[in-house]
Amino acid sequence: MRRSGRILVRGVVQGVGFRPFVFARALEYGIFGHVKNLGSEVEIYAKGDRFEDFLLSIRTGPPLARIDYLSVTPWEGPYPDDFLILPSSPGTMSGMIPPDIATCEECIADIDSRGGRYGSYWATSCVNCGPRYSIISTLPYDRERTVMQQFPMCNECGDEYAEPSCRRHHAQTIACERCGPHLILLDRNGNTVDCQDLIQETARLLDSGALIAIRGIGGFHIACIEESAGELKRRLGRSEQPFAIMVRNSDYVDQIACVSLEERLFLDSATRPIVVLEKRDRTAHTEISNLHTIGCMVPYTGLHHLLFSHLMHPLLVMTSANMPGYPMITDIDRAMASLSREVDFFLSHDRRIINRCDDSVVRDGFIIRLSRGMAPKRTRLPLGKSTILAVGPELNSNITIYKDDVATTSPHIGNVRNPGTFNYLKESIRTMGRLLGAETYDLIAHDAHPQFLSTRYARELADEGGGRLVPVQHHRAHIAAATPDPCIGITIDGVGYGDDGTIWGGEIFAGQIPDYERVGHLEVVPMPGGDLATTYPERMLYGILPEPDVEEILLSRGWNDLELDILKAQLHKNLNVAMTSSTGRVLDAVSALLGLCDEKTYDGEPAMKLESVAVGGRACEWDLSFFRNASTEVLSTRSLMKSALREYNSIRSGDHHHISDVAASFQYNLARGIAGLAVHAAQDCGIPLVVLSGGVAYNRMIRETIIDQVRKAGLELFINAEYPVGDGCISFGQCRYAAASVKSG
Ligand SMILES: [Zn+2]
Numbered sequence: 001m002r003r004s005g006r007i008l009v010r011g012v013v014q015g016v017g018f019r020p021f022v023f024a025r026a027l028e029y030g031i032f033g034h035v036k037n038l039g040s041e042v043e044i045y046a047k048g049d050r051f052e053d054f055l056l057s058i059r060t061g062p063p064l065a066r067i068d069y070l071s072v073t074p075w076e077g078p079y080p081d082d083f084l085i086l087p088s089s090p091g092t093m094s095g096m097i098p099p100d101i102a103t104c105e106e107c108i109a110d111i112d113s114r115g116g117r118y119g120s121y122w123a124t125s126c127v128n129c130g131p132r133y134s135i136i137s138t139l140p141y142d143r144e145r146t147v148m149q150q151f152p153m154c155n156e157c158g159d160e161y162a163e164p165s166c167r168r169h170h171a172q173t174i175a176c177e178r179c180g181p182h183l184i185l186l187d188r189n190g191n192t193v194d195c196q197d198l199i200q201e202t203a204r205l206l207d208s209g210a211l212i213a214i215r216g217i218g219g220f221h222i223a224c225i226e227e228s229a230g231e232l233k234r235r236l237g238r239s240e241q242p243f244a245i246m247v248r249n250s251d252y253v254d255q256i257a258c259v260s261l262e263e264r265l266f267l268d269s270a271t272r273p274i275v276v277l278e279k280r281d282r283t284a285h286t287e288i289s290n291l292h293t294i295g296c297m298v299p300y301t302g303l304h305h306l307l308f309s310h311l312m313h314p315l316l317v318m319t320s321a322n323m324p325g326y327p328m329i330t331d332i333d334r335a336m337a338s339l340s341r342e343v344d345f346f347l348s349h350d351r352r353i354i355n356r357c358d359d360s361v362v363r364d365g366f367i368i369r370l371s372r373g374m375a376p377k378r379t380r381l382p383l384g385k386s387t388i389l390a391v392g393p394e395l396n397s398n399i400t401i402y403k404d405d406v407a408t409t410s411p412h413i414g415n416v417r418n419p420g421t422f423n424y425l426k427e428s429i430r431t432m433g434r435l436l437g438a439e440t441y442d443l444i445a446h447d448a449h450p451q452f453l454s455t456r457y458a459r460e461l462a463d464e465g466g467g468r469l470v471p472v473q474h475h476r477a478h479i480a481a482a483t484p485d486p487c488i489g490i491t492i493d494g495v496g497y498g499d500d501g502t503i504w505g506g507e508i509f510a511g512q513i514p515d516y517e518r519v520g521h522l523e524v525v526p527m528p529g530g531d532l533a534t535t536y537p538e539r540m541l542y543g544i545l546p547e548p549d550v551e552e553i554l555l556s557r558g559w560n561d562l563e564l565d566i567l568k569a570q571l572h573k574n575l576n577v578a579m580t581s582s583t584g585r586v587l588d589a590v591s592a593l594l595g596l597c598d599e600k601t602y603d604g605e606p607a608m609k610l611e612s613v614a615v616g617g618r619a620c621e622w623d624l625s626f627f628r629n630a631s632t633e634v635l636s637t638r639s640l641m642k643s644a645l646r647e648y649n650s651i652r653s654g655d656h657h658h659i660s661d662v663a664a665s666f667q668y669n670l671a672r673g674i675a676g677l678a679v680h681a682a683q684d685c686g687i688p689l690v691v692l693s694g695g696v697a698y699n700r701m702i703r704e705t706i707i708d709q710v711r712k713a714g715l716e717l718f719i720n721a722e723y724p725v726g727d728g729c730i731s732f733g734q735c736r737y738a739a740a741s742v743k744s745g
């Protein structure tokens, strides 16, 4: 039986109240010694008769901790005759700071207690809650290495900080009205709005219809009441894109949307993501979302809580103040410079945001955007000794760093096509590298596309610091992110650069990481005008079905003969025509056929509108047509599109079919066909496991049809819900793939 020793704990062990937690256990078990932050780890020297009980009690850590590793080595002493929290010292960097955490119930109660020290103070936090990743520059986690160093503690905060029995014992974010960060309310010209209570005034302005940029935990939102949503759309020039909303509480969300038990748990969890829910009445709240779904979240900071305590309206539109795909705006100067025409007021504060963090988004239990509250995300994963950087895809990007058996994925970065987001990518690599103590990399994984900015940056990093480059094809990264086991992989998404230089996106693979053979895909069809066919899906429709019927439809929709002739000639002479097996493009085309979307104004718009219309539609079984192309089996999407055209024509000729039935039938049969490809491949290869990934898998009907069909064939179907099924899983998959390819190579 041990009675003393040196204990080293690794993982997410700083910024989670680990030291005060250990301190409290030491008192409980009569332990002498000390605890301190050492690098990014926690070191404990402990001695006492109940050493083993003490050890057992700290193994799980406080609620927010994630322990990757705990070791005990003998240490005879000397020991002090009490238990101390010692100042931090530099040491190994292996751990990570936790994500930002929603304000806890106890802190909300403190904010609500009007006479108390924290009464109505918006930045109240404790050892269990508040900002973390967004405010820290490096580890060990101490006030001087966070933005809180600007705010020296007042005596009362200092007393609480030092008091072992207090919830704010060693809470680095402790602050009160007297010593902590302060709010400021500005009009669009930068003039200070003077009033007694800035939050109350902000609520009053919102209630009266104002559009206000509010600086939150990880960046600026634009907020307004539902009645002002139309005005917000007009000012942002986004007529179609749905907004997320913040709702007073999850009970009220119930009145707007259908909330399952699992969804309620997500809504109220410490991560507080935006949860995409099915509206109760799809004709309601159309100014916020013209889809059948609506993205809802509940307040997650003291500021939000106070805002809603004054607000008369039950919900606020709450949208990121940046352009979609661009980095969140974090500082007031940038916000003033870029939003003074869009908003009427700015509610800001003087707590700097070091690391920006957009809201996370979840739908049906699957992560759409991995960000605030969820990232940095850590997964324990033995991939060997190499340190690996994976720079992610181009759209919906994030990065992953692997070191010492743990893969850490950054918060959402965005679309790395513009300089702003590209800089943010580089900054994320530096920040995460610093926090993890990774300065150079043995392997640098990147997309197979030679021209992506991220690919070029990977090359630069390899030139500077060494490290072997590992290109990873987009869809193989999807499969690798889902499982390292032998499998049939279904990847259905928008675009990914394929082995043959065409655009893939409806692919079936067979094998085990890193040897995934492409064994099936959707029919390869032309995209006249390349990217133009993504923006204008009617071009895609004609690319798939260049038929007189479609020409007639286009002419009836406002195309003129000249435009049509140019399109025809383009296809005929193969001028600027890309080829694609993308699932997203096929969905776009049918959305265009049904007249649901003729111009894409936001990512995924045509397919999302198709899905919305399909809800409530009755799906009929259509004939599927498969053919072989060398070693791959191909599902004919032309044939599916022809069926859709036939049905659509029957509606136009006055038959009783409804658009929603055609939309539902198309999705259902496309999904059946994709499942068919996977089942055939599984039978050919004798592999019983099928995995599903790619952004199209967020479409509930498509996903559930595939699951159903694959399971009916006696196969297992797996979706990795720990990571996004969209491109937010790519950097993690690249990382796993790179490790495997080097091992096998
Ligand atoms: Zn708290």
Ligand SMILES: [Zn+2]
Pocket (backbone or CB within 6 Å): 153, 154, 155, 156, 157, 158, 175, 176, 177, 178, 179, 180
């Ligand atoms: Zn104070």
